Amino acid sequence: MEPVFIKIYDRLLKEFGPQGWWPGESIFEIIIGAILTQNTAWGNVEKAINNLKQHNLLTPPELHQISEKSLARWIRPAGYFNIKATRIKNFLQFLFSQHQGDLLQLGELKLSVLREKLLTVNGIGPETADSILLYAFGKPIFVVDAYTRRIFSRHKFISEKASYPEIQQLFMTNLPQDVGLFNEFHALIVHLGKNFCQRKPRCGKCPLSARVYFRP
Ligand code: SF4
Structure with a gap:
């Protein structure tokens, strides 16, 4: 050492x-923040997150339900909004198809297993996956x-x-x-x-x- x-x-x-760190009131908010912060300043992410909050959309079921196009509109301030909307939708698709939309269940997975799973989601690379693991789920990485x-x-x-x-x-x-x-x-x-x-x-x-x- x-x-x-x-x-x-x-x-x-x-x-x-x-x-x-990480500013966020829930596991889900931290995950969304970790995806939105790719290639943009945090102030822009905050605006996008506030849009979602104001319209009561910052929960997995709500975001899973709305269309990708609407999602892109709400997160516009974060930049690259179409790409980021697709990435968020990819994550939600993974969460609902493999874990019934249950973030607590996801958080119970072993670090190595969860990391591998997150990396299978298109648009989640190592830095975003590790940010989610550390800041949203409190895993030591x-x-x-x-x-x-x-x-x-x-x-x-x-x-x-x-x-x-x-x-x-x-x-x-x-x-x-x-x-x-x-x-x-x-x-x-x-x-x-x-x-x-x-x-x-x-x-x-x-x-x-x-x-x-x-x-x-
Ligand atoms: S500015 Fe960068 S290179 Fe210079 S002392 Fe600080 S950390 Fe090191």
């Missing part, structure tokens, strides 16, 4: 504080995103071309299997990436600029 991962985590937590790759390759822990499973493995083997820690660490990485480790890094003001946070 590389203690530097915990050092990085502690440093970020001290600097930024708890991030309060580390979510990897573009910021994770950028930050940890700049700090020489991985190559820029490392695959998703390679990066995930690095975190899973160097951190305790703790849902709370995985939850917070990913959120802190996103905050760091958005505010400091941008395309042009702002190392001068970044909390991870000291040598101790780089692989020797």
Whole structure:
């Protein structure tokens, strides 16, 4: 285990504080949010989710019932709304055909089984599946995103071309299997990436600029 991962985590937590992820009042809201957030800013996702809430559509049976076209209209603010409506419908089709629309039943599956099932849904890739597993169902899995790759390759822990499973493995083997820690660490990485480790890094003001946070 590389203690530097915990050092990085502690440093970020001290600097930024708890991030309060994932915003969402129910398992279903978190799942819908995880699909809607693909390639868009969170503010746009919130608008789409509020549309669904205002029209009492944010439950599996309601969304399963409405047409894909109507769904696309309600989620328009999230961008790529036709594609995302299809993805949400794909997820609902899976949920109702294999699990009677019951999210609690789905959540009782073992992590590896549920992950495999989620990945069979067209439009749910590893990052979305892992976000659902961690944030909606509280399963201990580390979510990897573009910021994770950028930050940890700049700090020489991985190559820029490392695959998703390679990066995930690095975190899973160097951190305790703790849902709370995985939850917070990913959120802190996103905050760091958005505010400091941008395309042009702002190392001068970044909390991870000291040598101790780089692989020797
Ligand atoms: S901005 Fe610089 S110091 Fe901060 S995470 Fe990125 S590469 Fe590291």
